[in-house]
Amino acid sequence: MxxxxxxxxxxxxxxTFSLSAIGLTLSLRQxxxxxxxxKIPLIGLTAAFIFAAQMLNFPVAGGTSGHLIGAxxxxxxxxxxxxxxxxxxxxxxxCLLFADGGITALGANVFVxxxxxxxxxxxxxxxxxxxxQPRAHAHFVATAAAGWVSTVSAAIVCAGLLALSNTVDWGxxxxxxxxxxALIGMGEALITSLIITALLRIRPELVTSHDRPCPxxxxxxxxxYGLLISAGLVLFVAPFAxxxxxxxxxxxxxxxxxxFAKAVTMPTTLFADYTTPWLSTAFLSTVLAGTVGVITVFGxxxxxxxxxxxxxxS
Amino acid sequence: MTQLFFHLHQNTNHVRLKTHPLLKLLLxxxxxxxxxxxxxxxxxxxxxxxxxxxxxxxxARVNGIFFLKRLLLFVPFALGLAGLTLCxxxxxxxxxxxxxxxxxCVWAVILLGVTTRxxxxxxSLRRLHVPGLFITTLTLTYRYLFVLxxxxxxxxxxxxxxTFVPQGLLSWKALGNxxxxxxxxxxxxxxxxxxxxxxxxxxx
Numbered sequence: 001m002x003x004x005x006x007x008x009x010x011x012x013x014x015x016t017f018s019l020s021a022i023g024l025t026l027s028l029r030q031x032x033x034x035x036x037x038x039k040i041p042l043i044g045l046t047a048a049f050i051f052a053a054q055m056l057n058f059p060v061a062g063g064t065s066g067h068l069i070g071a072x073x074x075x076x077x078x079x080x081x082x083x084x085x086x087x088x089x090x091x092x093x094x095c096l097l098f099a100d101g102g103i104t105a106l107g108a109n110v111f112v113x114x115x116x117x118x119x120x121x122x123x124x125x126x127x128x129x130x131x132x133q134p135r136a137h138a139h140f141v142a143t144a145a146a147g148w149v150s151t152v153s154a155a156i157v158c159a160g161l162l163a164l165s166n167t168v169d170w171g172x173x174x175x176x177x178x179x180x181x182a183l184i185g186m187g188e189a190l191i192t193s194l195i196i197t198a199l200l201r202i203r204p205e206l207v208t209s210h211d212r213p214c215p216x217x218x219x220x221x222x223x224x225y226g227l228l229i230s231a232g233l234v235l236f237v238a239p240f241a242x243x244x245x246x247x248x249x250x251x252x253x254x255x256x257x258x259x260f261a262k263a264v265t266m267p268t269t270l271f272a273d274y275t276t277p278w279l280s281t282a283f284l285s286t287v288l289a290g291t292v293g294v295i296t297v298f299g300x301x302x303x304x305x306x307x308x309x310x311x312x313x314s
Numbered sequence: 315m316t317q318l319f320f321h322l323h324q325n326t327n328h329v330r331l332k333t334h335p336l337l338k339l340l341l342x343x344x345x346x347x348x349x350x351x352x353x354x355x356x357x358x359x360x361x362x363x364x365x366x367x368x369x370x371x372x373x374a375r376v377n378g379i380f381f382l383k384r385l386l387l388f389v390p391f392a393l394g395l396a397g398l399t400l401c402x403x404x405x406x407x408x409x410x411x412x413x414x415x416x417x418x419c420v421w422a423v424i425l426l427g428v429t430t431r432x433x434x435x436x437x438s439l440r441r442l443h444v445p446g447l448f449i450t451t452l453t454l455t456y457r458y459l460f461v462l463x464x465x466x467x468x469x470x471x472x473x474x475x476x477t478f479v480p481q482g483l484l485s486w487k488a489l490g491n492x493x494x495x496x497x498x499x500x501x502x503x504x505x506x507x508x509x510x511x512x513x514x515x516x517x518x
Contacts, residue, residue, distance in 0.1 A: 002391070003395070004388070004391070004392050004395065004416040004419065004420070005346055005349065005350045005415065005416050005419030005420070006349070006350045006412055006415030006416040006419060007395060007396075007412060007416065008350070009351075010351055013350075024448070028445055028447055028448060031447065032447060037508075038505070038508050039504075040447070040450070040451075040508070041454055041504045041507045041508045041511065042500075042501060042504040042508075043451050043454075044450065044451040044452070044453070044454025044455045044457075044458070044504075045454060045455075045458050045462075045500050045501075045503060045504040045507065046497075046500060046504075047451060047454075047455040048454070048455045048456075048457075048458040048459045048461075048462050048500070049462055049496060049497055049500040051455065051459055051462075051463075052459065052462040052463045052465075052466050052496065053466075053493050053496065055463065055466070056466065056470075056489060056492070056493065058485070058486060058489055068493070077497065085447075085448070085451055086451070086455075089448075089451050089452050089455050090455070092452065093452070093455060093456060093459070095423070096423065096426070096427065096432070096435065097427055097432065098384075098387065098427075099384065099387075099388055099420040099423040099424055099427070100387070100388065100391075102346070102350065102416065102419055102420075102423075103342075103343060103346045103347075103419065103423065104346055104347060104350040104351075104419070162395075162398075167399065167408075167412065168395075168398045168399050168402070169402045171402075172398055172399075172401045172402055173398060176398055190486060191486060191489060191490055191493075194486060194487055194489070194490025194491075195490045195493045195494045195497070196494075197490070198490050198491045198493075198494035198495075199494045199497060199498070202494065202495070202498060203498050203501075206497065206498065206501050
């Protein structure tokens with residue numbers, strides 16, 4: 001999924017560079033604040049470990065072979081902030097030493113594989129672990145789910161970046177990237193969960209002891225990252241979301257009760273069909289509408305979380 | 315792959331371009347930036363970049379076979395991504411453009427890698443006030459990368475000596491076990507590294 005040079009145009013490169021810089025600064029600050037000092041060398045060594053592990057190929061159907069991406073592995077072993085640091089280090093080294101992934105595309109690669117993949121993976125892992133905790137195979141299932149979801153979501157953001165740069169059309173990039181990585185993701189899921197199960201068998205404290213620097217679903221620590229990823233989604237994926245009528249609209253159109261919907265539409269709807277009325281460019285207006293939407297949903301969920309937490313505390 | 319690692323270390327010693335590492339880094343960055351941002355289908359521009367890079371590569375006396383091996387690592391990957399454009403109308407020219415462009419950028423990065431030691435790049439990054447924690451992580455990763463790759467090769471060889479070649483799900487399990495074991499060793503090594511760093515006066 002490493003994007004080479006020349007596939008990313010200037011505006012996308014600058015945007016991804018600034019988003020990655022923000023993400024890296026956040027993670028550096030969190031690591032400095034919350035990470036125990038004796039674990040700091042472990043970040044660098046884990047990055048080297050992931051680099052080495054990426055060189056082992058595993059067999060995929062049809063004689064081809066894939067290799068580990070390692071974002072979920074890093075986020076489970078180190079916690080999200082340190083995983084961002086480790087994965088970015090791996091990507092920078094791969095870019096400078098092996099010309100794997102371009103220099104102008106470094107921001108994009110760090111955003112996709114160094115920020116989106118570990119954070120999405122970590123969140124999915126945590127949520128799944130909470131959901132199926134008492135069962136014996138909780139870690140296996142949670143890791144597998146995290147591996148698959150993080151690989152596919154990274155691929156989708158990558159397709160969005162390629163389409164935004166006018167390199168590959170969204171109509172081709174999305175199915176190709178998402179389809180191929182749905183398969184690769186299965187391999188990633190299986191191998192990562194086998195590694196985690198093996199680690200839990202030989203040295204369980206290596207997997208579970210890193211929970212403490214970032215306790216389970218610490219909303220305050222994860223909130224800025226969530227905003228960052230939503231910004232990425234709004235910028236890179238939302239503009240290409242399908243303009244066709246969604247399922248309900250289609251059904252309404254076919255069965256002929258569309259006009260009922262039109263009749264009851266509130267006249268004060270601010271962003272009808274995800275566009276801002278006073279902006280002419282389709283791209284900008286979708287992005288703006290998306291941003292407002294994300295902030296609203298984010299604020300709402302944050303308030304809900306606070307309320308739940310307060311009730312749980314009392 | 316291991317041979318390439320070996321080359322990577324060997325090649326930096328007998329290369330002729332002796333300028334400041336920061337200057338080389340910036341020049342490489344400039345070259346990649348201009349190549350990546352040239353207007354589409356500007357073949358003359360590509361030709362100019364290609365000739366100047368070839369001249370520099372000859373001047374630096376880069377080993378031809380090594381250079382080709384490095385390129386071969388990259389080519390299938392770029393072909394795969396650029397191949398996506400073949401499905402869209404007028405994609406053949408875009409494909410050619412993307413392939414040449416990304417190849418030229420890789421030449422520049424290979425040239426940088428061959429003429430500059432990575433530790434020099436790190437030192438110049440430190441002078442640019444990149445955060446210390448980040449530099450520490452980069453340095454440690456680079457230092458132990460080769461050690462861990464060697465260790466992995468030893469694991470693989472030991473397993474090959476003792477067992478049949480596992481197949482199907484068993485091969486996945488074996489791979490998972492090897493990687494897990496490698497992480498155990500990595501974590502233990504990290505503890506020792508921390509103690510050694512503290513003994514030499516390291517502070518966060």
